[in-house]
Amino acid sequence: MGLSLALNTARSALFATSSQIATSARNTAGANDPGYSRKVVSLVSGAGGTTLVVTRASDAALFGRKLAATSSAAEGQALLDGLTALSKTVGDTSDAESPAARLGALNAALQAAANRPNDANLARAAVEGARDLATSLKSASDAVHAVREQADQAMVGSVATINDLLGQFDRANKAVMRGTNAGQDVSDALDDRDRVLSQLSAEIGITVSERPGGDMAVATDSGVILYDRGARAVTFAPTTAYSAGTRGAAVVVDGVPVTGSGSPMRLSSGRLAGLATLRDESTVTYENQLDAIAGALIDTFRESDGTVSKTGLFTAGASGALPTSTLGLAGRIAVNAAVDPNVGGDVTTLRDGGMNGSTYRSNPSTDAAYSTRLTDLIGRLATARSFTPGPPLNETTTLTSFAADSAGWLEATRKAASGDAEYQKTLLGRATDALSNAVGVNGDDEVALTLQLQRSYTASAKLLTMVDDMLKTLLDAVR
Structure with missing residues (x-):
């Protein structure tokens, strides 16, 4: 025995x-x-x-922290990438191609023309400066629309990835449940499920809750259910082209919008949230500022016959009527054909006025030394006015200062996004290391064991x- x-x-x-x-x-x-x-x-x-x-x-608390850090890092990087692309395309006050720099060059050209009003070459140089400024604003507007379109297309890819990952999660979750009920080893299936969750958290902020029998439910960080006994549909209708005032569609999870200002349960993290913020907020704010610059230019250089005012050096259409709204002006502003020598215009109308006909002429005679109008235009550029493109640049200042503030705002926003992205990356690295130390494998320890x-x-x-x-x-x- x-x-x-x-x-x-x-x-x-x-x-x-x-x-x-x-x-x-x-x-x-x-x-x-x-x-x-x-x-x-x-x-x-x-x-x-x-x-x-x-x-x-396993460590549920550390894993949850890693998921949150992954979402925040992906959101910050998506926003930073878009702002960096916009900043490189548009430039800032130190960039000769930026609207602020072009406005400064135009002001200098007007000063030179006012000092020698009889010099047609100086007048032509001022008109060229105006054309460069209009081109710069159009390029900036086009860049905004391009970044919005790219963000929209990236949202299409993100939604497709989310739906694919939810399908993978469904298979992994059911494998865990079957193995748990059968008393089998489900440790590898649990690893597979966690891998899917890690990838999913990069696309959309999530929270998870474990249930008896190995089951798990997943919701967005705003509380909308993504998975509960089965994957919920995540849908998005892309916008093919963007122009001023275009509103992109919202991402919808199980019938609930989770992006956009009208969302009752808006995402707060994840790549999808960063792309939506870029498309619907940051780029729109900058475009409103560009439109405000264009509107102020058209108003500053307007002509008047004493009763009716019409567009002068800058126009936004063929009629000559002053625009009633600034929406989209940065994309439509152009030099008046009446003063543009490239299309048969007369550069002397910059000095004398009369781009809208003789009744709008300021020079009472044919005096080539007439500089009153040019001096008046320079004074208007230096006069403070009210700008209301929206926060944070609702202010009263000169056109030149506002253009500089706008470029500064873009750079400051990009810099802040860069700092936040770096912080979130560091936080993700720390969370990953902490989780690895708690549940990962130490090769030396395993050899000794x-x-x-x-x-x-x-x-x-x-x-x-x-x-x-x-x-x-x-x-x-x-x-």
Whole structure:
């Protein structure tokens, strides 16, 4: 009876140790996989004998923190990429191609023309400066629309990725539930499910909740259900082209809009949230500022016959009527054909007025030394006026100062986005490291454990050999 007990003990020890060695080898193989969690073999004694149970190291709090950090980092990077593209295309006050720099060049050209009003070449240079300024504003407006279109297309890709990941999550979640109900080892299936969640959190901010039986529910960070016993539909209708005033469609999760100002449960993190902020807020704010500059230019250089005012050096249409709204002016502003020598215009109308006919002429005679109108235009540029493109640049200042403030706002916004993106990356790195330290595999520890288990296996094997020898001796004695 004693030998039988020793034999069973030795066999159980060999089985348990071999299973632990196999698990340790499994851990060593997954040491370089960031989505792998360390597996642990536990011995559970019961009425039917000793059972081996494989579990995995986990930390729900650290994992949740990593998911949140992943979402915030992806949001910050998406916003930064768009603002960087916009900043490179438009420039700032130190860039000779920027609207602010072009406005300064125009002001200087008008000063030179006012000092020598009889010099047609100086007048032509001022008109060229005006054309460059209008071109700069149009280019800036086009850049805004291009960034909005790119963000919209990126949202299409993000939504497709989210739906694909939800399908993968459904399969992984059901595998965990089936294995849990059957009493099988589901540690690898749990790793697969967590990998999907990590990828999903980069696209959209999420929260997760575990349920009995291995089930899990997933919702957006604003509370809209993404997965509950099955994946919910995430839909988005792309906008093919953007112009001034175009409003992009909202991303809809299970019938609830989660992006846009009208969303009752708006996303606060994830790449999708960053793209929506870029498309609907940052770019629109800058475009409103560009339109305000264009509107102020048209108003500053207007002509008047004493009763009716019409567009002067700058126009936004062929009629000559002053625009009633600034919406889209940056994309439509142009130099008046009546003063543009490239299309047969007369540059002297810059000095004398009369781009809208003789009744709008300021020079009472044909005096080539007449500089009153040019001096008046320079004075208008230096006069403070009210600008209301929207926060944060609702202010009263000169046109030149407002253009500089607008370029400064863009650069400051890009810089702030860059700082936030770097902070979120650092936070994600710390969260990832903390989770890895808690549930990841340390190769050195696993090697040391394997050596210890091999010694234990050798001891159990020796015990088994001793029992075998003793049984042989007993059988020989009986014979």
